Amino acid sequence: MFRPPFEILMMSDLSVRKRLEQAEERLSPYAARSVASRGREISEEPCPLRTAFQRDRDRLIFSNAFRRLKHKTQVFIAPLGDHYVTRLTHTLEVSQIARTISRSLNLNEDLTEAIALGHDLGHTPFGHVGEQVLNELLPGGFRHYEQSLRVVDCIENNGSGLNLTWEVRDGILNHSKGDLEILENGWNNVATLEGQVVKMADLVAYINHDVEDSIRAGIISQSDLPVSTVKVLGHSNSNRINTLVTNIVGFSQDNLDSGSKDRMVIGMNETVRRAANELREFLFSRVYNAGLEAAEVSRAREAITLLYHYFIDNPGKLPAEYKINAENRQRQVVDYIAGMTDHYAILTAGKL
Numbered sequence: 001m002f003r004p005p006f007e008i009l010m011m012s013d014l015s016v017r018k019r020l021e022q023a024e025e026r027l028s029p030y031a032a033r034s035v036a037s038r039g040r041e042i043s044e045e046p047c048p049l050r051t052a053f054q055r056d057r058d059r060l061i062f063s064n065a066f067r068r069l070k071h072k073t074q075v076f077i078a079p080l081g082d083h084y085v086t087r088l089t090h091t092l093e094v095s096q097i098a099r100t101i102s103r104s105l106n107l108n109e110d111l112t113e114a115i116a117l118g119h120d121l122g123h124t125p126f127g128h129v130g131e132q133v134l135n136e137l138l139p140g141g142f143r144h145y146e147q148s149l150r151v152v153d154c155i156e157n158n159g160s161g162l163n164l165t166w167e168v169r170d171g172i173l174n175h176s177k178g179d180l181e182i183l184e185n186g187w188n189n190v191a192t193l194e195g196q197v198v199k200m201a202d203l204v205a206y207i208n209h210d211v212e213d214s215i216r217a218g219i220i221s222q223s224d225l226p227v228s229t230v231k232v233l234g235h236s237n238s239n240r241i242n243t244l245v246t247n248i249v250g251f252s253q254d255n256l257d258s259g260s261k262d263r264m265v266i267g268m269n270e271t272v273r274r275a276a277n278e279l280r281e282f283l284f285s286r287v288y289n290a291g292l293e294a295a296e297v298s299r300a301r302e303a304i305t306l307l308y309h310y311f312i313d314n315p316g317k318l319p320a321e322y323k324i325n326a327e328n329r330q331r332q333v334v335d336y337i338a339g340m341t342d343h344y345a346i347l348t349a350g351k352l
Contacts, residue, residue, distance in 0.1 A: 115171030122147025159324030171195030
């Protein structure tokens with residue numbers, strides 16, 4: 001009797017997924033393995049074609065929140081130029097850098113990619129300005145990495161969430177560096193090496209593309225960059241990324257080869273770490289804290305404040321999915337505003 005190929009696949013002794021899981025056994029002994037995952041909150045039948053981490057990656061790519069990243073600001077508020085970095089292009093850069101590092105270290109590239117694709121889903125419109133305003137308005141504060149986890153747990157899929165594996169969720173929640181210097185105590189609070197890779201790749205991506213965007217915007221020039229940083233990392237964007245990634249791979253491989261439990265960390269040597277920290281501090285002082293146009297910042301703050309108070313007073317205007325898993329009205333409103341793109345937030349505030 002004729003059977004379609006998919007049915008034949010299901011009847012075979014070794015499914016595609018099982019072959020992929022067996023291939024993971026050739027990874028580094030320190031790599032995460034999908035068969036050893038701590039699982040999902042709601043148990044599911046395994047996919048015949050994909051490992052658990054590959055399935056998570058696909059769910060993230062096809063999510064509404066991922067699509068909205070294309071119209072969310074990275075640093076500059078609703079920029080008009082075509083070449084400025086958005087949250088989507090930033091996320092893709094982080095994914096590419098993280099996958100290169102993971103592949104070089106023989107770690108689980110699928111887990112790395114899934115964490116990278118989901119790490120910024122909770123970012124607000126208007127970049128860090130939006131995050132600051134919501135942090136001031138929401139009782140208990142607002143942090144984008146916690147919001148990213150809320151997005152995948154209880155906002156996406158009409159409030160049902162994406163039901164991701166524990167390892168992906170841990171990497172998303174713990175990717176942020178906050179005010180810590182690179183590799184300072186508390187930096188590597190991620191459960192998997194793949195999560196540590198994404199945390200490092202996030203840094204490599206943003207300190208480089210934010211330099212390029214700041215030069216494009218006329219806030220700084222190439223000659224403003226600290227001389228010591230340029231000397232160590234290189235003169236161009238590609239030079240800096242190559243230096244950082246190559247150093248991370250070499251330093252981390254030495255750590256893994258040592259076999260010492262307390263050295264199982266993704267890092268970089270002291271010379272490169274110092275230069276990367278110096279470049280990061282330069283960006284904070286010249287761009288993030290002082291370089292943005294005061295008028296643009298003011299308009300962004302005004303728009304988000306207006307939206308917040310309007311929806312607090314008019315909860316019936318909130319979409320239904322934001323009312324399902326939020327403990328109070330303030331949380332519902334913040335979930336809705338945090339999910340907006342820059343353009344939608346401007347349009348909605350303008351109508352009000």
